[in-house]
Amino acid sequence: MGMNPLIESGVNSIWTSYRDQMESVEVKLRELLTGIVPLASEMTSYIVSGGGKRLRPLLMVISSRLSDAEGPDPILLAAVVEMIHTATLLHDDVVDNADVRRGKRAAHQRWGNQSAILVGDFLYANSLWLAMGLHSHEINDSLTLACKKMSEGEILELFLDGNLDATEEQYYNVAACKTATLTASTCRLGGVLGGVSDEEKNALDSFGYFVGMAFQVADDALDYMASEEKLGKTLGRDLAEGKMTLPLIHCLSKASEPSRARIVSKIGSGLVKNGDLEEVLQLMRETGSIDYSLSRAREFTRKAQESLSCFPDSLPKQHLLSLSEFVISRET
């Protein structure tokens, strides 16, 4: 699936509009990563400079602009949320025993699980310590609640995986905890920095929440639309390990009993062959599970956009609206 050219140009213009601040975020990230324990610096640089969409820093920077927040605080908090996100990636990859992250060998494969666990801990603690330095109880409450929810989401996901009776609601709950609470907090914090009204803070929080949901749901659906090579590697493994994302949950709920039984026999078997994968994909086409997932993602995007209705029209608002479209598409 190629990116919609209109959206693509929209995204480019978004990035360009915030280039100065986004480059300051990169400088701040590098600054925060030097002068710390060398291993943490090396591993974090590796994973942080490994790309990634910088979705959270961008949300922070635009939400701050929308709320008329200026100065260094949005830059600092943009770096903080990216570091918190990076910490979860480090632990995630150990827990999932992942091979690849952002097109490179996963950090724990290169430095070992011990280092990945401890450097993840350090990034968490350092990020929160830096944020606390702004001395805003609103920021502290929102950010630590997000961290707590994220860790709850990771645990809930551990139980969801391999559970063939997993429901759509359980899946959304994991996505909300794992992904949407941090994007919600990120957007709210922009409003807090700008001192907007409670109604506007809640609107930003809600926007960030639905953007996070849209992103996660689309991401899990697009995984099933990847190139054949990637399908074999990543998806085959996810199936073998019984990773219960929306397309699979939907497919299992809609398939005929014999088809369901055939899929169930493959999930969690520890080994999924290419033929099996093709069979699952064929069944998903019949049940319309990927289309269904993408339509749910679009619905979350619509809710995100509605959330901003209390803000008058402005360029930053237009950028947030465009960004909510961008997160449900990607080049594959």
Place this chain on the structure above:
Amino acid sequence: MGMNPLIESGVNSIWTSYRDQMESVEVKLRELLTGIVPLASEMTSYIVSGGGKRLRPLLMVISSRLSDAEGPDPILLAAVVEMIHTATLLHDDVVDNADVRRGKRAAHQRWGNQSAILVGDFLYANSLWLAMGLHSHEINDSLTLACKKMSEGEILELFLDGNLDATEEQYYNVAACKTATLTASTCRLGGVLGGVSDEEKNALDSFGYFVGMAFQVADDALDYMASEEKLGKTLGRDLAEGKMTLPLIHCLSKASEPSRARIVSKIGSGLVKNGDLEEVLQLMRETGSIDYSLSRAREFTRKAQESLSCFPDSLPKQHLLSLSEFVISRET
């Protein structure tokens, strides 16, 4: 080494003096562990109810009493510091691949590394979120700095282990980060809750710091004085993995070149036989390394006691002084 009966009776009287509050801490811990994700609740109950000295809660409760802090806040923070400590134990045991914790099978051996990592993350995040709820920037700054330092200490320790040129200073730095920053913060927080002067807060911080150092140094020395059975299991393994604690660092620096070479050949070899262990212990007796370590621990205790000189004499002060003696002794 048996416990000095005078000290032992002192400790009993300390516990008895704070029985009500220490029991409230246990109730609070159980309360905080129900109603959360079931796995986190189950694992944490397992490790929290597994005993442990409750040194940090006791320090919090007595420091608060010394500072005339009353009400529920000291109880909440006592539970918070114990949960933070528990989180580090969970991750520590994964990193060290430990078999046993507090006389029971280590949690990661029972529930798996994935769960231990994620539940550790949850305990960290939940503890900080609970502490943030008190809305004190002094508390937030001190506690998040302690968490940052602890994670730095864990990383530094990873590099110390197996480094045969490790120095006493490097060892103290790891002990300071890993152990003493949290005990320092714990005692300071008691003062913050009571609203004492900056001088007294710093005195409590300093007391907690030196108590933590004394405890860690004594703990590492006493490991070499354990029963034969325990020596074989724990110490043999520590030696095989090159765990560089003070007795070994001191011994390597004082031993003759041939003796040093013999020890070096055993460290990090991956397998240490009982005969090897006996040889190392014999050499440590010759270099006086365990006695040296215990004398350093006593020195830290002396510094801890001096730190409290700005406080007039009182029962809580006497209890803190006794506690600083207690942490360098233990029944083996």
